[in-house]
């Protein structure tokens with residue numbers, strides 16, 4: 001079922017991304033990375049994604065990522081944590097994920113540094129920015145972005161590869177655009193002002209807003225529902241990892 005679904009959804013999504021690039025005068029549609037967010041979907045969904053050439057899998061929760069990665073050990077997949085990370089789960093997150101997209105504080109970065117040292121690894125991360133300013137959302141306030149990202153990036157154990165942002169749940173295009181613009185501005189300020197910041201990924205855009213995110217400069221989109229369909233019960237708690 002997932003295989004057939006993706007056979008329809010993936011070409012459509014790629015076309016939408018290409019259209020958004022064309023509208024924005026971007027020539028890099030083929031370089032836009034699709035993260036297949038599989039939270040709330042079973043291992044079969046990831047197998048289908050792999051069969052269709054997708055290689056980057058996003059999960060919101062550490063336990064769910066661990067479980068699926070264990071089941072798919074032999075597949076050449078890259079696992080990204082996209083949900084909030086609690087400090088007491090950092091060790092497990094390092095074992096289960098290749099990239100942590102949701103590093104949102106110096107405190108969390110210090111914990112990652114500590115655990116990374118124990119295993120002698122450098123950890124790839126994105127800095128999560130709270131571009132919508134909603135009190136319920138995680139992320140670094142954009143006005144603190146430069147200061148906090150330079151604090152995070154000067155830790156040798158962490159390699160900051162870009163910025164991640166989430167838009168509020170709205171269809172209001174003006175609101176979405178202004179949030180994505182704030183995230184992009186933060187990305188550019190870090191690129192220009194933080195020497196250790198590697199400006200590779202601007203991760204923004206989900207099922208309901210990815211075309212706008214691409215128009216506003218996203219280099220990475222995180223798609224769940226648009227690829228796999230609606231989630232079951234277990235995927236409905238969104239970004240919280242508990």
Ligand SMILES: *Cc1c(COP(=O)(O)O)cnc(C)c1O
Nearest residue numbers: 037082206207222223224225239
């Ligand atoms: C669930 C989730 C997604 C994917 O959401 P869809 O709307 O299903 O595409 C992307 N990013 C994060 C951080 C998520 O938690």
